[in-house]
Amino acid sequence: MNQGPDRSAVLTPLTTLSGDRFDGALDLERVRDAHPHWKTEREILTADGNTAAAYATLQMWRCVIFPGFPITPSTKWIETVAARVAQEPGIRRVKLLEAEHAVADYLVGAAASCRDLIFPTATSSVGLDHMTETTRSLGASGLGNVMIIDVYRATANFPLCIEGDPSDTLAHRDDGFIQIVARGAQQIYDTVIQSPCLGMQPDILTPTMPGYYGIKDSHRSARLVLEPDRDIHEFQDAWIRPCPLPGLINGDTAFGNCVTSRHFQGFKLAQKRRFERVLEVLPRIGADFERRFGRPGLSYFENVGWPADGRVDLAVVGMGPDFGTFEAIRAEEEARAGLHLAGTAIRLLSPFPREALRRRLEGARAVLVVNQAHHGGRGHLTLDVIDALSDLPKPPRVVSAFAGLGGANVSEETWRAMIDAARPVIEGREVPAWQLFHEGVRL
Amino acid sequence: MSGYKETALNESFFRPGSSLCPGCMESIALNNIGRVSDNGVKTIFALGTSCAEVSSLAFPNVVAWGRGEATSPDVRKSFGIIHNVFESAPTVAEAARDVADVLTRAGALDFPVQVLSTSGDGGALAIGLRSLIHTTYRRTRALVTVLVNEVFANTGFQYSPAAMPFAETSTTPVGKAAPGNLNPPLDYLHLAIAAGADMVAQVSPAHGKLFLKTVERGLAAQGTAVLFVPSPCISGWKFDDGQTVSLALLGARAGVFPVFTWERGKGGQVKDCERDAAARPPIEEFLGAQRRFHHLVERDAASGTFRARPGREGEIEQLRGWVQRNVERLYALAELK
Numbered sequence: 118m119n120q121g122p123d124r125s126a127v128l129t130p131l132t133t134l135s136g137d138r139f140d141g142a143l144d145l146e147r148v149r150d151a152h153p154h155w156k157t158e159r160e161i162l163t164a165d166g167n168t169a170a171a172y173a174t175l176q177m178w179r180c181v182i183f184p185g186f187p188i189t190p191s192t193k194w195i196e197t198v199a200a201r202v203a204q205e206p207g208i209r210r211v212k213l214l215e216a217e218h219a220v221a222d223y224l225v226g227a228a229a230s231c232r233d234l235i236f237p238t239a240t241s242s243v244g245l246d247h248m249t250e251t252t253r254s255l256g257a258s259g260l261g262n263v264m265i266i267d268v269y270r271a272t273a274n275f276p277l278c279i280e281g282d283p284s285d286t287l288a289h290r291d292d293g294f295i296q297i298v299a300r301g302a303q304q305i306y307d308t309v310i311q312s313p314c315l316g317m318q319p320d321i322l323t324p325t326m327p328g329y330y331g332i333k334d335s336h337r338s339a340r341l342v343l344e345p346d347r348d349i350h351e352f353q354d355a356w357i358r359p360c361p362l363p364g365l366i367n368g369d370t371a372f373g374n375c376v377t378s379r380h381f382q383g384f385k386l387a388q389k390r391r392f393e394r395v396l397e398v399l400p401r402i403g404a405d406f407e408r409r410f411g412r413p414g415l416s417y418f419e420n421v422g423w424p425a426d427g428r429v430d431l432a433v434v435g436m437g438p439d440f441g442t443f444e445a446i447r448a449e450e451e452a453r454a455g456l457h458l459a460g461t462a463i464r465l466l467s468p469f470p471r472e473a474l475r476r477r478l479e480g481a482r483a484v485l486v487v488n489q490a491h492h493g494g495r496g497h498l499t500l501d502v503i504d505a506l507s508d509l510p511k512p513p514r515v516v517s518a519f520a521g522l523g524g525a526n527v528s529e530e531t532w533r534a535m536i537d538a539a540r541p542v543i544e545g546r547e548v549p550a551w552q553l554f555h556e557g558v559r560l
Numbered sequence: 561m562s563g564y565k566e567t568a569l570n571e572s573f574f575r576p577g578s579s580l581c582p583g584c585m586e587s588i589a590l591n592n593i594g595r596v597s598d599n600g601v602k603t604i605f606a607l608g609t610s611c612a613e614v615s616s617l618a619f620p621n622v623v624a625w626g627r628g629e630a631t632s633p634d635v636r637k638s639f640g641i642i643h644n645v646f647e648s649a650p651t652v653a654e655a656a657r658d659v660a661d662v663l664t665r666a667g668a669l670d671f672p673v674q675v676l677s678t679s680g681d682g683g684a685l686a687i688g689l690r691s692l693i694h695t696t697y698r699r700t701r702a703l704v705t706v707l708v709n710e711v712f713a714n715t716g717f718q719y720s721p722a723a724m725p726f727a728e729t730s731t732t733p734v735g736k737a738a739p740g741n742l743n744p745p746l747d748y749l750h751l752a753i754a755a756g757a758d759m760v761a762q763v764s765p766a767h768g769k770l771f772l773k774t775v776e777r778g779l780a781a782q783g784t785a786v787l788f789v790p791s792p793c794i795s796g797w798k799f800d801d802g803q804t805v806s807l808a809l810l811g812a813r814a815g816v817f818p819v820f821t822w823e824r825g826k827g828g829q830v831k832d833c834e835r836d837a838a839a840r841p842p843i844e845e846f847l848g849a850q851r852r853f854h855h856l857v858e859r860d861a862a863s864g865t866f867r868a869r870p871g872r873e874g875e876i877e878q879l880r881g882w883v884q885r886n887v888e889r890l891y892a893l894a895e896l897k
Binding site: 137144145147150212214215219223229251254371377 | 619648655658
């Protein structure tokens with residue numbers, strides 16, 4: 118009887134039959150030594166989100182080639198990197214490709230050549246879309262040393278919009294990247310530093326896509342604490358160890374094989390399992406970051422106004438900088454609306470932390486989910502929240518709102534209107550499947 | 561430069577076991593490129609989606625790639641191959657080149673690395689022309705090979721921008737309203753020169769010694785070497801078993817894909833293809849050997865040679881004109897320095 122291939126080999130293809138690795142073929146300490154240390158002391162300055170993201174990549178010793186192609190609103194990332202590299206005599210270089218697809222292809226070749234270096238880029242919207250053919254391959258490739266920073270921008274050319282809503286990153290949920298949302302220059306900087314630590318874990322080996330809102334965060338300046346390069350290196354080196362798998366230069370190996378359906382299924386199962394490992398590892402990296410640098414590190418989400426017993430009338434779930442407006446008015450709204458209000462800003466988008474979110478929201482009477490991107494149904498975030506709550510015997514009712522589409526401002530008035538629109542549900546009445554808000558008014 | 565006999569004894573990185581069609585020129589080309597690259601230098605090979613890829617880079621049994629029966633203990637003899645998406649092989653190769661160079665500059669890598677890429681003409685001249693041109697324009701130190709079989713063979717022999725006029729393909733079928741492909745092929749040699757290549761060549765393994773020497777020169781080039789390999793496709797062109805090499809020779813000599821070699825600063829040569837049409841094999845002979853031109857020519861019962869089918873004389877004249885212009889253009893390109 119034909120037993121077929123060994124099941125373990127089918128299920129763990131990245132760790133079997135990868136070829137041979139030549140230990141010692143590369144002396145990466147030389148690359149570390151060649152890093153032009155830029156900040157030797159902690160420094161506080163004012164910077165916008167793109168600048169913060171650029172600084173973070175410049176400070177990593179493992180980033181030696183910076184491929185890029187400009188697209189609004191991410192362009193300042195490559196410009197900032199180029200300006201800095203132009204001042205350094207040394208080994209680092211900026212690589213300007215002819216299109217975003219070329220950037221993504223370049224990332225594949227570079228990351229496969231040396232699996233211990235980090236290859237970053239930044240893009241937005243249709244730029245990310247233009248990469249899709251390759252990002253979908255990267256997602257399953259095992260190349261956790263690729264980082265695509267997505268500066269969120271509405272994906273639409275009819276009409277054209279250059280402003281920041283997260284429809285681009287949400288359209289790429291299933292590319293296979295670890296997607297992490299950041300808001301504010303500091304969190305952007307911190308997230309870019311931590312992301313490769315997550316993606317390059319040997320039992321994760323998945324590329325990362327840290328992201329932030331275009332214009333609202335990419336172009337808005339705020340206080341930024343820059344850490345010394347050596348402290349960043351020490352933090353990353355504690356998490357990033359030499360990749361156990363061969364690369365093109367230090368290995369005798371093959372990437373991107375053609376597989377039959379049975380083996381493909383094994384690859385996809387292995388990819389999904391590696392993805393799920395993110396849920397366990399991310400909080401540990403975040404905790405270590407906080408220990409070292411005294412600021413919150415990576416987490417599944419951020420919580421605002423939650424009482425110790427977790428019981429509130431209305432829980433608000435959103436993401437991005439507009440959540441900050443809710444944060445600012447939450448206490449005042451509690452008084453106005455006569456409701457116990459709390460909020461949760463999603464940070465880990467993919468894989469979605471459904472179980473943790475369920476535990477967070479189970480004490481709420483109702484949940485208001487604010488979606489900021491076009492969706493054919495009730496909203497990407499809404500569906501994820503409903504799924505997260507579906508295991509509860511009596512899940513809270515979910516009110517789905519769309520606001521801030523195309524980067525529109527989600528004003529205090531808009532937040533009040535959304536909170537008021539959720540009240541009927543708390544009182545046991547029905548509301549539409551979704552509601553659209555703009556400039557303080559329910560449309 | 562190595563001798564022909566010595567090279568023949570080298571260990572190729574392309575090994576038996578692929579499922580390429582018997583008689584495929586690609587396997588001959590890859591086998592020979594593999595032998596030339598067995599020169600004691602670490603090799604990285606980027607492969608675009610193509611017949612070569614789907615027929616060889618299988619998982620878990622990567623039977624057709626790798627130097628020798630087992631991995632050498634010497635990293636300098638090791639071989640890394642990567643396949644990314646259809647059109648990306650030159651860009652992927654460029655990245656490998658850049659990473660090797662930056663590691664070398666840092667002192668982290670103390671052995672040389674040679675980088676090659678291979679795409680089909682579909683991958684390099686249609687969807688991947690951007691990648692080919694820009695990798696060349698950026699003077700990537702790599703040997704970029706394009707296996708030109710004039711069709712998207714891997715997916716069922718659809719039209720490619722390298723297709724000859726009047727060629728029947730699955731997307732330019734011959735019918736009452738259409739005589740096959742109506743577009744002349746893209747002038748890819750000229751494009752590669754204009755993009756800034758250090759070396760451009762069009763030669764198949766049918767010209768054995770020259771092919772090997774050209775590959776060797778390409779690997780030694782300081783910029784981008786672009787090698788177009790005319791690759792008669794037994795399944796797509798529909799010719800008889802055993803005719804691959806002779807058809808490649810005939811196509812070169814008839815002026816369809818003349819042997820052409822060119823180096824920046826030195827100029828080039830057209831070889832084994834006379835400028836005078838009367839001194840070249842007639843185009844009908846080339847067309848008649850392949851059923852993709854079955855609608856144009858027939859065998860004359862008396863002479864045994866091929867002639868235009870009745871009513872197709874106009875197309876044959878057009879092809880003759882195209883071939884002559886093709887030859888003239890290459891002689892003119894050879895004058896460029």
